[in-house]
Amino acid sequence: xxxxxxxxxxxxxxxxxxxxxxxxxxxxxxxxxxxxxxxxxxxxxxxxxxxxxxxxxxxxxxxxxxxxxxxxxxxxxxxxxxxxxxxxxxxxxxxxxxxxxxxxxxxxxxxxxxxxxxxxxxxxxxxxxxxxxxxxxxxxxxxxxxxxxxxxxxxxxxxxxxxxxxxxxxxxxxxxxxxxxxxxxxxxxxxxxxxxxxxxxxxxxxxxxxxxxxxxxxxxxxxxxxxxxxxxxxxxxxxxxxxxxxxxxxxxxxxxxxxxxxxxxxxxxxxxxxxxxxxxxxxxxxxxxxxx
Numbered sequence: 001x002x003x004x005x006x007x008x009x010x011x012x013x014x015x016x017x018x019x020x021x022x023x024x025x026x027x028x029x030x031x032x033x034x035x036x037x038x039x040x041x042x043x044x045x046x047x048x049x050x051x052x053x054x055x056x057x058x059x060x061x062x063x064x065x066x067x068x069x070x071x072x073x074x075x076x077x078x079x080x081x082x083x084x085x086x087x088x089x090x091x092x093x094x095x096x097x098x099x100x101x102x103x104x105x106x107x108x109x110x111x112x113x114x115x116x117x118x119x120x121x122x123x124x125x126x127x128x129x130x131x132x133x134x135x136x137x138x139x140x141x142x143x144x145x146x147x148x149x150x151x152x153x154x155x156x157x158x159x160x161x162x163x164x165x166x167x168x169x170x171x172x173x174x175x176x177x178x179x180x181x182x183x184x185x186x187x188x189x190x191x192x193x194x195x196x197x198x199x200x201x202x203x204x205x206x207x208x209x210x211x212x213x214x215x216x217x218x219x220x221x222x223x224x225x226x227x228x229x230x231x232x233x234x235x236x237x238x239x240x241x242x243x244x245x246x247x248x249x250x251x252x253x254x255x256x257x258x259x260x261x262x263x264x265x266x267x268x269x270x271x272x273x274x275x276x277x278x279x280x281x282x283x284x285x286x287x288x289x290x291x292x
Contacts, residue, residue, distance in 0.1 A: 053216025081186025101251025
């Protein structure tokens, strides 16, 4: 008979670096699968099913305590939910229009901006210049890009930046991952009307429901669980450097599952943004207090 904590013990034996990488691959393969299914389930409905799946699973596992919180705590959690919703909805809208790897590369400008602004050191302007060079390179390959797709990716980056900043405040006010559970519920509730209007009765089909659950597991539940376990064993700075691999993982997942190939200039642009993210994370000052 298996002990209840045996699965957790098995996960704990895996090196933390591989847990982070596994989470990255899970997110990006989930995104590639979702894009391949946009003909069946529109992007907004796909994001909604992803949020509903993660919210339901997190509620059942975490069972957050709702009483005893002040009005300010709820406002922070609601803002966190809006940031989570914006980040996910905008990036799905983006890669519905432009290549997945390019969308994630542009989106990554959000956390990069947070890292650079938080440092406030003149030498970090090098990373800004490197990221700007990457963006300019993307402008030289407009054949498979369009303005709405780029703008949605930038909006996703802004949502990601807000998510990072609000996660610290949420972690201070809500124990464990209760704040994330509330944020997922907020996102699912806000997105429900447009998702239902967009997809209609398609959402009730068993095949679509199963696909929604699968995307939710791949894109939210599995990666978050792996990353949370990894963060207990590695410094946040190392975690941030590893997360800089997201754009490359997105491009590779799109190549494997979607036969979506990037041009040489797009690959070079991605290298610039990833290098800027690694550099900004590696040279940033340690935070004064832990960030959730």
